[in-house]
Amino acid sequence: MFPSVTHTITPDSEPSQFILPDLTSDCHYPLRKSPHCYAISRASDRWLADVAQLVEPEIRGYLDMDTGALAAACYPDADAFHLQVCVESINWAFIIDDWMESGIIDARGALESCISALRDPINFDTEQVDAKMCKSYFSRFRETAGPGCTERFIHAVELFFTAVAKQVDDRAKGNMYRLESYTALRRDLVGVEPCFALIEFVARIDLPDEVVSHPVIKALEHATIDHLAWADDILSYNKEQSRGDEHWENIVAVLMHDRGLDLQGAMDYAGQMCKDAIRRFESNRAILPSWEEEVDRQVAIYVEGLQNWIVGSLHWHLNSARYGVTPDRIIKLLPKRSS
Template sequence: MSHSTTPTQLPRPISVKKIVLPDLVSHCTFKLRISRHWKQVTTETKKWLFKDNNLLGQKRNTYHGLKCGVLTSMCYPDAGYPQLRAVNDFLTYLFHIDNLSDDMDNRGTCSTADEVLNSLYHPHTWRSSARVGKMTRDYYKRVILTASPGAQQRFIETFDFFFQSVTQQALDRATGVIPDLESYIALRRDTSGCKPCWALIEYANNLDIPDEVMDHPTIRDLGEAANDLVTWSNDIFSYNVEQSKGDTHNMIPVVMNQEGVDLQTAVDFVGNMCKQSIDRFNEERSRLPSWGPEIDRDVAIYVDGLANWIVRSLHWSFESERYFGKKGRQVKATRVVDLLPKRTSS
């Protein structure tokens, strides 16, 4: 797939001061539920993350505004406390890695990937003093206590893909490349970090689904539709912060660049793609084959876990301060986002 090389700074007409978000929340009718352990996991993960004075000042404030414990507790509402805690540690750490990778060149992402992947492949023997490696080993040693071999394999493989794709993203950022839409979608399905989270649905619910079932086209399509919704909607919600930093690894500038359309048209275009991904998920769900009562029960729990992610990510994006600061509730009601000024690099 070819990349079209274009400058990182897309021109934006000066008159454009705001965008109107698509109404994705009312297009998604899945139920919202939350684990009764949400406050406890939030407290314990915070202690884990801040240990040894890790994250100080603004980074610590950013963590508080993230509200990751709420996201985890709604995406994995039926998990037992030990599993929910390990998943919340992972998700919080994933946001932390995502923030780090935004500021890294490809060499930085490669060295982080070495630490993380060695810690996953060799949790009992790999030794490193790097903080990210220690954190990886700590949560993963808890995961492998009860995760099925298949879930472990899927978790490590997809996390490996995540690092390969963020390395490509760092290269694109450094060279000012805006990929074409097809290339971007393929890359974004891995940079999202959703795929390891899907493996954790198996772990959190104590599922042991055979590999041939997880490899079935319908199960794969359901995972892809959920990934696309979570990821593409995230591109809409995070666009304002990213455009202020000049970051073009986002579907909106990709669409503007490829289709030659204005900003609001691109937002609407991506919004329609999000709605289609929810419809796609519902269609695939209605086509699920049967593998017998026991496997069907586990598959139903897994698919419910994907649906939890779809609905929960949409609501959490307005509750978290990551995208809209303190104005999330207001933005959710009006769907109007005032664009931030571009940051000037020092």
């Protein structure tokens, strides 16, 4: 069920600015940060140069983005070892997504090499930097991660690459998405599900399959993913529209096309979708089933980890140089780049 908002017709002339939805007012979860944030951020900077082999000017954007701050807010209880693995995994995801977006690497080729590295990070030999990054962080992931958690991480990465490949095909064919089809694709495309396996990794738990497959747990994950995806789309829309590619991968453009909304109407609608995602998260948390005592303890940790991702990711987005959000939430549209 999607939220109801007043529909407005797209005007003949394009607006020069828009107002971002007030995403923080509906997100009341406590924001915490790991005390290891600074040290791990500096280690992450070294990893970007040594393992990801980034140099100026490319490396500058990732240094300024500070994924150490993102991981510190999303995994506030992680020790230094586990937090560093999380940061490197998130760095890899951002880098690989940018490289696929720019055509530096092919999604299907990256799928094959990276999954091979994840399956056997010690013995798999490769010269491909994307797979070397996987070997670097996943060899340490496997030191403490349980078998279920490990398999869930790899499966989620497979879903991400498959979604990217579909997006590339859709773009080549000029396909536009309807709201429902985009929602389904975006859940894999946002690439956050591997980060949910990291919740287990950080806490050194390994949830039973019957728990992670339960409809209520899946509903909690979907609500978390939806909030992350829609908030990311809202905050990245300006940069994407300036590149001319927002029609393929942004909820705001999909809403304008599919619901006949103007830009501000689509922004407001997407903001309501974020609010609805938090409502769904809370309503499903209220009906969590009970298993046995130890499993219930682990489930509580996992659900709090999902909550940390909602609030931690939101505040990181709002403060990251990557997104350029102003305090008054008034965003001037960037001019479209010439082809």
